[in-house]
Amino acid sequence: MTKLIIAIDCMGGDFGPSVTIPAVSKALQNFPQVSFQLFGDKKLIEKYLNQIRLKDRTEYNNRLRIIASDNDVLMSDSTAIALKNKKTSSMRLALEAVRDGQANACISAGNTGALMAISRFILKMLPGIDRPAIISAIPTLKNDHVYLLDLGANIECDEKRLTQFAIMGDQLAKCLDKSKQPKVGLLNIGEEENKGSNVLGRASNMIAKLDSINYVGFIEGNQIFSGDYQVVVTDGFTGNNVLKTSEGLSHYLSSKIKIAFEKNNWTRFCGFLARPVINAFKKEINPEKYNGACLIGLRGIVIKSHGSANVNATYCAIKEGIQQSQQKLPQRIKDQLLKVIY
Amino acid sequence: MTKLIIAIDCMGGDFGPSVTIPAVSKALQNFPQVSFQLFGDKKLIEKYLNQIRLKDRTEYNNRLRIIASDNDVLMSDSTAIALKNKKTSSMRLALEAVRDGQANACISAGNTGALMAISRFILKMLPGIDRPAIISAIPTLKNDHVYLLDLGANIECDEKRLTQFAIMGDQLAKCLDKSKQPKVGLLNIGEEENKGSNVLGRASNMIAKLDSINYVGFIEGNQIFSGDYQVVVTDGFTGNNVLKTSEGLSHYLSSKIKIAFEKNNWTRFCGFLARPVINAFKKEINPEKYNGACLIGLRGIVIKSHGSANVNATYCAIKEGIQQSQQKLPQRIKDQLLKVIY
Numbered sequence: 027m028t029k030l031i032i033a034i035d036c037m038g039g040d041f042g043p044s045v046t047i048p049a050v051s052k053a054l055q056n057f058p059q060v061s062f063q064l065f066g067d068k069k070l071i072e073k074y075l076n077q078i079r080l081k082d083r084t085e086y087n088n089r090l091r092i093i094a095s096d097n098d099v100l101m102s103d104s105t106a107i108a109l110k111n112k113k114t115s116s117m118r119l120a121l122e123a124v125r126d127g128q129a130n131a132c133i134s135a136g137n138t139g140a141l142m143a144i145s146r147f148i149l150k151m152l153p154g155i156d157r158p159a160i161i162s163a164i165p166t167l168k169n170d171h172v173y174l175l176d177l178g179a180n181i182e183c184d185e186k187r188l189t190q191f192a193i194m195g196d197q198l199a200k201c202l203d204k205s206k207q208p209k210v211g212l213l214n215i216g217e218e219e220n221k222g223s224n225v226l227g228r229a230s231n232m233i234a235k236l237d238s239i240n241y242v243g244f245i246e247g248n249q250i251f252s253g254d255y256q257v258v259v260t261d262g263f264t265g266n267n268v269l270k271t272s273e274g275l276s277h278y279l280s281s282k283i284k285i286a287f288e289k290n291n292w293t294r295f296c297g298f299l300a301r302p303v304i305n306a307f308k309k310e311i312n313p314e315k316y317n318g319a320c321l322i323g324l325r326g327i328v329i330k331s332h333g334s335a336n337v338n339a340t341y342c343a344i345k346e347g348i349q350q351s352q353q354k355l356p357q358r359i360k361d362q363l364l365k366v367i368y
Numbered sequence: 369m370t371k372l373i374i375a376i377d378c379m380g381g382d383f384g385p386s387v388t389i390p391a392v393s394k395a396l397q398n399f400p401q402v403s404f405q406l407f408g409d410k411k412l413i414e415k416y417l418n419q420i421r422l423k424d425r426t427e428y429n430n431r432l433r434i435i436a437s438d439n440d441v442l443m444s445d446s447t448a449i450a451l452k453n454k455k456t457s458s459m460r461l462a463l464e465a466v467r468d469g470q471a472n473a474c475i476s477a478g479n480t481g482a483l484m485a486i487s488r489f490i491l492k493m494l495p496g497i498d499r500p501a502i503i504s505a506i507p508t509l510k511n512d513h514v515y516l517l518d519l520g521a522n523i524e525c526d527e528k529r530l531t532q533f534a535i536m537g538d539q540l541a542k543c544l545d546k547s548k549q550p551k552v553g554l555l556n557i558g559e560e561e562n563k564g565s566n567v568l569g570r571a572s573n574m575i576a577k578l579d580s581i582n583y584v585g586f587i588e589g590n591q592i593f594s595g596d597y598q599v600v601v602t603d604g605f606t607g608n609n610v611l612k613t614s615e616g617l618s619h620y621l622s623s624k625i626k627i628a629f630e631k632n633n634w635t636r637f638c639g640f641l642a643r644p645v646i647n648a649f650k651k652e653i654n655p656e657k658y659n660g661a662c663l664i665g666l667r668g669i670v671i672k673s674h675g676s677a678n679v680n681a682t683y684c685a686i687k688e689g690i691q692q693s694q695q696k697l698p699q700r701i702k703d704q705l706l707k708v709i710y
Binding site for chain 1: 446507508509520523524555557562564565588589590591592593594602604605606608609610611612613614615616617618619620621623624625628629631635638639641642644645646648649652653
C-alpha cells in the first residue's frame with residue numbers, strides 16, 4: 027500500500043474529538059502506512075490523544091500531526107457564513123490540505139451544506155460537473171451494496187445533472203468494487219417509459235446514449251435493495267428522503283421486534299436463546315458499516331461522516347477515505363468524464 | 369350501522385375475481401348490513417361465488433348483485449385509452465354506480481392512472497381541489513398510524529396543491545381517527561425554514577396560515593414512522609418513492625432475518641422456539657392491514673387496492689371503503705374546504 031495522508035476535521039459532528047480521535051486511533055492501528063493530520067482545538071485533541079495507551083501513542087507520534095484551527099463551522103451556520111467568516115476553521119483547513127497536496131482525502135462530520143460549499147470553493151469541480159453529489163453505499167439482498175446518489179446536495183436536478191450523477195456513480199462502482207458493467211438505474215415511480223416528469227424522460231434518453239454505461243432504465247423504490255442494480259440515480263430531494271425513510275423504518279422495525287421479544291417471560295427466554303442470531307442479523311445490517319458518504323465530482327476526496335456517527339461509524343468513514351485515496355478516485359472519474367464529454 | 373352498498377371492480381388487480389370474490393365473501397360475513405354490487409365478467413364472478421358454501425350463498429344472495437361489464441381496463445392501458453375506449457369496463461361502471469347514488473364507495477385494484485382519470489371524470493372534484501391525491505395509513509412506533517399523501521397521483525406539485533393535501537389529510541385523520549388536533553407535517557430534507565425548494569417554503573407559509581390545521585412545519589423522512597405526526601404531506605413523486613422504498617426495505621430486512629435463523633441447526637432451533645414471537649411481530653407490521661389507499665378529493669369514495677393484494681389485503685381495502693362510507697368522508701371534507709377556502 028502506498029503511503030497516504032488523511033486530513034481529519036476533528037471538530038465536526040455531534041461529538042467532536044471525543045469520537046473522531048478514538049476512530050483515528052483505530053485507523054492508526056489497522057492502517058500502518060496511513061498518517062493523519064488532525065485539524066481542530068489543539069488542547070481538546072491532545073486530551074483525547076492522551077487516552078490512547080502510552081506505548082501506542084509513542085509509536086503513532088510520527089504518523090500524527092495536529093494543526094490548530096481558530097474556529098469551527100457550526101451546524102447552524104449558513105453556507106454564506108461558513109464560507110466568508112470561517113476561513114481558519116478545522117473544516118476549511120482540512121480541505122485546503124487536500125487542495126495543496128498535503129493530504130489525500132478529507133473526512134468531516136460537520137455541517138453538510140457548509141462542507142459542500144467550502145469543498146466546491148477550495149477543491150473546485152471536475153470538468154463537466156456543475157456541483158458535487160452525495161453518494162453512499164446501501165446494503166442489498168445479494169450481500170452486496172448499491173450506490174445511491176444524490177443524497178441531498180442537489181434538491182432540484184435537470185437532465186444534465188442526473189446524467190452527470192449516472193457517470194460518476196458508474197465510475198465509483200467500477201473503481202471501488204471492480205464491477206465491470208455496473209447496472210445503473212434511474213429512480214422513478216414506474217418502469218414504463220412514459221412514467222414520471224419530463225426531466226426524468228429526458229435524463230433517461232441522455233443516459234441511454236452513453237455507451238460506457240450499462241443503463242437499465244427506470245427502476246422503482248422497492249428495487250433499490252434487491253441487489254439487481256449497482257447504481258441508482260435520483261435527485262437530492264428524493265434521495266435524501268429515501269435514505270432518511272429507510273433509517274426511520276429500520277428503527278421502527280428493530281424497536282417492534284424488541285417489543286415482541288419482551289412481551290412475557292417465555293418470549294424473553296426465546297429472545298435470550300435467539301440473541302446470537304438477532305445480533306448476527308443486526309451486525310449484518312448495521313448502518314455504521316455504511317457510514318461515510320462521498321462528495322463526488324470534486325477534484326479531491328471528501329468523505330462526509332454522519333453527524334451522530336459513533337467511533338465505529340467514524341472509523342468506517344475514515345476507511346472509505348483511505349480506499350478512495352488508494353484508487354485515486356477523482357483522477358479516474360476525470361479520465362472517464364473526458365472520454366464521455368469531449 | 370346504516371345500510372351501505374359497496375361497488376366492487378372485480379376484474380382489477382393481478383388476480384381478478386379469484387381474490388376479489390373471496391374477499392367480498394369475508395366482508396359479507398363480517399358486515400351484515402353491507403350489500404355488494406359486483407362488476408365484471410359474470411361467468412367468472414359466478415364461478416368464484418359458487419365456491420362459497422351453499423348455505424351461506426343462499427343467505428347472501430339478497431345482498432349481492434352482479435353487473436356484467438363488457439371489457440376491462442388493462443394495467444397497460446394509457447389513461448386516454450381507458451377513458452375513451454373502456455366506457456363499459458368494470459372499473460367505470462363501478463364508479464358510475466357511486467356517481468348515481470347506487471353505491472356508497474367503489475373498490476378497485478385496477479390500473480391506478482386509469483382509476484384516477486376515470487374517477488375524476490365521472491365523480492368530479494370537491495370544490496377547491498384540482499386533482500385527487502392518493503392517501504394511505506402507515507404504521508408508527510406508537511401503535512398508531514400516520515396518513516401519508518400524495519402517494520403517486522401528482523408527480524409535480526405547487527404550493528396550492530400541497531396545501532390542499534394538508535387540508536384533506538387533516539380532515540381524513542379527524543374523521544376516521546377522531547383525532548382532534550392531528551399534527552400535520554410537510555416532508556422536507558431538513559427541519560430548518562430555509563431548507564428545500566421554494567415551492568416547499570411557500571407551501572409551508574400557506575399551510576401555517578390555516579387556523580384549522582395543527583401544522584408543525586417541516587419534518588424529515590426518519591420522522592414519518594415516529595408516531596409524533598398524524599399527517600405527512602409531500603408531492604406524489606417523493607411519496608411514491610418513500611412508500612416503495614419502505615416496501616423494499618421491509619422485504620430486505622425480513623429476508624435477512626430469515627437467513628439469520630436458517631444458518632445452522634442451532635439457529636434453526638432458536639427460530640423454531642422464537643417463531644410465535646416472530647409471527648406476532650410479522651402480524652403487527654403486516655402490510656396487508658394497511659392495504660386500501662384512498663383517492664381523496666373526489667365527490668365520492670374510491671379505494672385503490674394494491675394490484676398484488678391477496679384476499680386478506682383486499683378485505684382490508686373493502687373495510688376501508690365501508691368505514692369511509694359510514695363517516696360520509698367526501699361530505700365532511702367538502703364542509704371543511706368550504707370553511708377554509710371561502
